[in-house]
Amino acid sequence: MKVLFLQEVSPGYARNYLFPKHLAVVADDQVVEQIRHREEAARRRAEKALTEARDIDARLRRITVTMYSKAGEGGRLFGSVTNTDVAQQLKREAGIDVDKRKIEIEPPIRSLGPHEVSVELHPEVTETLKVVVAAQ
Numbered sequence: 001m002k003v004l005f006l007q008e009v010s011p012g013y014a015r016n017y018l019f020p021k022h023l024a025v026v027a028d029d030q031v032v033e034q035i036r037h038r039e040e041a042a043r044r045r046a047e048k049a050l051t052e053a054r055d056i057d058a059r060l061r062r063i064t065v066t067m068y069s070k071a072g073e074g075g076r077l078f079g080s081v082t083n084t085d086v087a088q089q090l091k092r093e094a095g096i097d098v099d100k101r102k103i104e105i106e107p108p109i110r111s112l113g114p115h116e117v118s119v120e121l122h123p124e125v126t127e128t129l130k131v132v133v134a135a136q
Contacts (some may be wrong), residue, residue, distance in 0.1 A: 006032070053122035056096055060119060063096075064130040065089050071112050071135045081109035081133055086117055090129070109133060 006027050009018065018024035025031055067089055070078045083103035090096050104118040109131065117129045 006035075050122055050124060053125040056098070056121050057125050057127045059094065059096060060121075060127045060129050063090075063094050064132055065093055067109075067131060067133045068136045069112075069133055075112040075135075077110050077112070077133065079110075081105070081115075081131070083117075086129070086131060103129075 009024075014024060065086060067081050067085060069081060072078060083105055084100045086103050086105070087098055087100040090098055098119060098121070102120045104120065105115075106118070109115050109117075112133050112135055115131045115133065117131050118126060119129050120126045
C-alpha cells in the first residue's frame with residue numbers, strides 16, 4: 001500500500017534519494033488530481049461498504065438461525081457450535097455471506113437452546129444474531 005501525501009523537501013534530498021528509489025514524485029497538477037481521484041474513489045468505496053453493512057444489519061435483526069447438533073444427557077452438545085458453522089448456516093438459510101472471522105461466539109456454544117452471537121459487519125456496524133441450537 002502506498003501512502004500518498006504532499007510534503008515539501010529539499011531539492012537535493014528529492015533528487016538524490018527519493019526519486020531514484022521511486023519513493024516520491026513531483027507534485028504537479030496532474031499528480032495532485034490523480035491523488036484527489038483516488039481519495040474520492042476510496043471514500044465512495046467506504047460509503048458503499050457502510051451502506052451494505054447497514055442493509056445486512058437490518059436483515060440480521062429479523063433472522064434466527066437454527067443449528068442442529070448431536071447432544072447428550074442434559075442438553076450438552078458433543079463438541080461446540082463454531083463461527084464457521086454459524087456462517088455456513090446463515091448462508092444456507094438467509095443467503096447472507098458473512099466471513100467467519102467476523103462472527104464472535106463468547107462464551108462457546110456447548111448446550112441446546114437459544115444463544116446470541118456477535119457479528120461485526122463493519123467497524124461501525126455490529127449486530128447480535130440469534131442462534132437456536134436444536135438436537136439432531
